[in-house]
Amino acid sequence: MKGGNYTSLGTCSGINVSGNVAGTRKMSLGKSIKMYLTIFILTTCIYMALYQYHISREPFAASEVVKPPLYIITPTYRRPEQLAELTRLGYTLKHVVNLLWLVIEDANKTNPLVGHTLDRIGVPYEYMVAPMPEKYKQTKKAKPRGVSNRNRGLEYLREHATEGVLYFADDDNTYDISIFEQMRYISKVAMWPVGLVTKTGVSSPIIQAGKLVGYYDGWIGGRKYPVDMAGFAVSVKFLKERPNAQMPFKPGYEEDGFLRSLAPLDDAEIELLADECRDILTWHTQTKKNAPAQALNRTRYKNTNLEHIDRLLVRP
Ligand code: UGA
Ligand code: MN
Numbered sequence: 001m002k003g004g005n006y007t008s009l010g011t012c013s014g015i016n017v018s019g020n021v022a023g024t025r026k027m028s029l030g031k032s033i034k035m036y037l038t039i040f041i042l043t044t045c046i047y048m049a050l051y052q053y054h055i056s057r058e059p060f061a062a063s064e065v066v067k068p069p070l071y072i073i074t075p076t077y078r079r080p081e082q083l084a085e086l087t088r089l090g091y092t093l094k095h096v097v098n099l100l101w102l103v104i105e106d107a108n109k110t111n112p113l114v115g116h117t118l119d120r121i122g123v124p125y126e127y128m129v130a131p132m133p134e135k136y137k138q139t140k141k142a143k144p145r146g147v148s149n150r151n152r153g154l155e156y157l158r159e160h161a162t163e164g165v166l167y168f169a170d171d172d173n174t175y176d177i178s179i180f181e182q183m184r185y186i187s188k189v190a191m192w193p194v195g196l197v198t199k200t201g202v203s204s205p206i207i208q209a210g211k212l213v214g215y216y217d218g219w220i221g222g223r224k225y226p227v228d229m230a231g232f233a234v235s236v237k238f239l240k241e242r243p244n245a246q247m248p249f250k251p252g253y254e255e256d257g258f259l260r261s262l263a264p265l266d267d268a269e270i271e272l273l274a275d276e277c278r279d280i281l282t283w284h285t286q287t288k289k290n291a292p293a294q295a296l297n298r299t300r301y302k303n304t305n306l307e308h309i310d311r312l313l314v315r316p
Contacts, residue, residue, distance in 0.1 A: 068184050069164035070099040071236065073153030075146030076114070076171045077106040080290040080314050083117050085171040090121035096180045098164075101125040102156060104149035106132050113312060128152055133249070142251035146170065146229075150247050150254075157236055158243070167233040175230070176281040182273045183233035189265060192274035194228040195283040203228045203284075205270075207277050212267050223256040230282040231255075234262065292316055 072093060076082060086103070093101055103118060105111065107129050118125050130152035136143050150168055157166055165183050169175060183190055191212075193204035198218025203226070206214040217226040225232075232255070239245055239262070248257035259265070274281045292315045296306055 067098045069161070070096065070180055070184055071102060071153075071157055071161055071164060071166045072099060072169045073102045073104065073150055073166060074169050074171050075104055075106065075149030077146075078111065078314055079316060080292055081287050082171070082314055083113060083312070085287060086114065086117055087121065089169065089171055089173075089175070090118065090123050092175050092177060093123045093180075094121060095177045099124065099180070102128070102153045104128045104130050104152050106130065106146065106149055113314065126156065128156070136249060144249040144251050144254065147247050147249050147254055150258075154239065154246055158240060161236045162240075164236050165233050166236055166239060168229050170229060170284075172285060172287050173230050174283040174285045179274065179281040182281075186233060186235055186271050186273075188238045188269050188271070189232060189234050189259070189262065190271040190273050191227060191232045191277070192272065192282070193277050193280050194231040195280040196286075197228050197284045202280060203231060205272060205277050207272060210276065212270055212272065219252075221252060223253065225256045225259040227255050227259070228284055229255050230284055232259065238262070 074086075074089065076086060090101070093099055101118075101123050103114070103125055105114065105127070108131050110127055110129055115127055118127055130148040132143065132145075132148050146168075153166070153168075165186055167180075167183060179192065182192075191205050193202050195202050197203035200216060200218040203217040204215070205212050205227070206216050215226040217228075220226045242262055245261040246258065247254050247261075250257055293313045296310045298307070301307065
């Protein structure tokens, strides 16, 4: 009769067996289900615990996202080195969170090759154009390089930004990413040394007993702020409190003119970064000019990869 019971149970659960052997199998099936369920629940719990631990140790945890934003204004212009410079700078900026890269080209229209390069790098960006006024382009004298670009960047910030910090990063310089984390928290203006500037090899504020007492630079030129473009940052709020602040089209005096336009600004309010200006974290590197690539022989290299590569070459 037992067998019958088991049989009916077995039938009930769709297992068409009978007798004691079948009963034993049924018993072990029930146990197996319990065992698998226990293993499943235990595994899920362990996985969840490990996941929580992993999240708590993530370098970019939720608290990082609320860091003040950085606005990096980069003037750029068409030349054989352009895509290489933007690639190098872009991958530096990729190490920095909560950053918007304002890439502004001295041109009348954007270049799809630049857009493609920026997309590939994957840093959040805005790509705009701001051509140098024709009268400066034509001059035989020194040109105000990157000025219309930087002023376009300032205009963008006045319209779109409310907090955080702005920094002018020329496309050809070298930047240690720790300077970006330091400038993020400034309240007005900050300065620090820039390597490879003039015959002094460095342009730097001079600090004595913790105070800014002057500037060290191979060319002072009557400037109130003889600093390099790569050597200062400004808070967005501070900029917006000075609606007329902008960069003059005055070669050699761009930094000085812009910083003067931020008045009132006491020397004591200038924050000194890079270990109170004892360290060098930015460099005014310059890339060797490359001659434009010679024309491709289209007959000889017809239907080869060289036809594709040729479209990537930037000729002036
Ligand atoms: C130095 C300073 O570091 C610059 O900040 C300053 O604008 C420049 O001098 C100047 O006073 O003319 P330097 O290395 O001599 O820089 O100049 P570049 O690197 O050739 O140009 C500075 C920035 O402007 C670069 O980001 C560059 O891509 C851009 N630029 C240059 C233009 O947008 N248009 C140009 O015709 C030339
Ligand atoms: Mn440069």
